[in-house]
Amino acid sequence: MAEKQIFRSGFVAIVGRPNVGKSTLLNRIVGQKIAITSPKPQTTRNRILGIQNTDHAQVLYVDTPGIHDAHSPLNRYMVDQARSACLDVDVVLWLVEADRSVDTDPMIPRLLEKSKRPVLLVINKIDKIPKDKLLPLIDAYCKICPFASIVPVSALKGDGVDALMGEVPALLPEGPRYYPEEQLTDVPERFIVAEMIREQILMRTKDEVPYGVAIVVERFQENPVKNMVGISAVINVERDSHKGIMVGKGGTMIRQIGQSARKEIERMLGVKVHLELFVRVQKNWTSSGRMMKEFGYE
Numbered sequence: 001m002a003e004k005q006i007f008r009s010g011f012v013a014i015v016g017r018p019n020v021g022k023s024t025l026l027n028r029i030v031g032q033k034i035a036i037t038s039p040k041p042q043t044t045r046n047r048i049l050g051i052q053n054t055d056h057a058q059v060l061y062v063d064t065p066g067i068h069d070a071h072s073p074l075n076r077y078m079v080d081q082a083r084s085a086c087l088d089v090d091v092v093l094w095l096v097e098a099d100r101s102v103d104t105d106p107m108i109p110r111l112l113e114k115s116k117r118p119v120l121l122v123i124n125k126i127d128k129i130p131k132d133k134l135l136p137l138i139d140a141y142c143k144i145c146p147f148a149s150i151v152p153v154s155a156l157k158g159d160g161v162d163a164l165m166g167e168v169p170a171l172l173p174e175g176p177r178y179y180p181e182e183q184l185t186d187v188p189e190r191f192i193v194a195e196m197i198r199e200q201i202l203m204r205t206k207d208e209v210p211y212g213v214a215i216v217v218e219r220f221q222e223n224p225v226k227n228m229v230g231i232s233a234v235i236n237v238e239r240d241s242h243k244g245i246m247v248g249k250g251g252t253m254i255r256q257i258g259q260s261a262r263k264e265i266e267r268m269l270g271v272k273v274h275l276e277l278f279v280r281v282q283k284n285w286t287s288s289g290r291m292m293k294e295f296g297y298e
């Protein structure tokens with residue numbers, strides 16, 4: 001008689017340096033955009049959960065901010081989120097980039113050792129390198145620490161991601177389905193809305209401007225009769241000069257941010273959206289614990 005297959009579930013942290021593609025991988029895994037991505041480092045500020053359901057497992061992937069040498073209070077908060085994720089989970093995915101030489105910084109390997117969890121090395125962005133470059137890279141990483149497995153992927157194109165998702169459940173303990181099968185994430189829509197606005201700002205502004213931005217959604221009003229949603233959000237910036245940049249000449253910048261963010265939000269919600277944006281100066285909020293808390297970074 002066939003043995004009854006046990007149900008497995010647990011948490012899997014996606015960790016790595018800034019910009020290696022952690023959030024892109026999470027979106028690919030859940031098949032929908034729940035985490036924003038950008039070519040800039042430190043795009044992700046919070047832990048974001050993405051849920052994979054199979055008949056025999058529920059895998060809870062945790063996207064984390066990049067691990068780096070952080071100085072400002074906001075950056076330290078971000079790195080702490082990633083570090084604690086490593087210690088709280090059942091399995092760790094360490095994401096590295098195929099088109100870079102081996103990461104010899106001991107910061108992450110030390111953290112992985114401390115976590116005592118099985119680690120899968122995920123070599124991302126294989127679309128950027130010729131195939132023959134891959135094996136030497138795998139060999140070099142094998143010398144750094146023991147891995148449960150090494151999986152090359154392209155989070156952007158999708159190659160290897162199914163193989164990765166196939167390997168993870170076997171590493172999880174027996175456990176229940178924590179979330180209903182249709183749920184993809186635990187972050188509220190309001191949060192994703194705020195993030196989508198921040199993503200447009202990351203794409204359109206430079207230097208320290210995008211790093212000093214915090215979005216607060218003040219109104220999220222569903223109108224079932226008109227089948228639309230009205231959203232008002234405040235873009236908090238650190239300095240007066242940033243406000244000028246954010247608004248732009250004759251309001252062009254804020255208009256572009258609003259139009260592009262609205263399209264993304266409409267795609268996610270599946271209804272028409274009316275989006276209102278305001279810019280407010282909150283001097284040096286990234287160094288103030290109180291204001292960080294107010295903006296949801298606590």
Ligand SMILES: Nc1nc2c(ncn2[C@@H]2O[C@H](COP(=O)(O)OP(=O)(O)O)[C@@H](O)[C@H]2O)c(=O)[nH]1
Nearest residue numbers: 019020021022023024037038039125154155156
């Ligand atoms: N070519 C290529 N680019 C990728 C891949 N995965 C992510 N990226 C890009 O790398 C940048 C950083 O991605 P993101 O997911 O924000 O990285 P994170 O900081 O680790 O979360 C973005 O511009 C992505 O489009 C990949 O597999 N191939």
Ligand SMILES: [Mg+2]
Nearest residue numbers: 022023043044
């Ligand atoms: Mg990210």
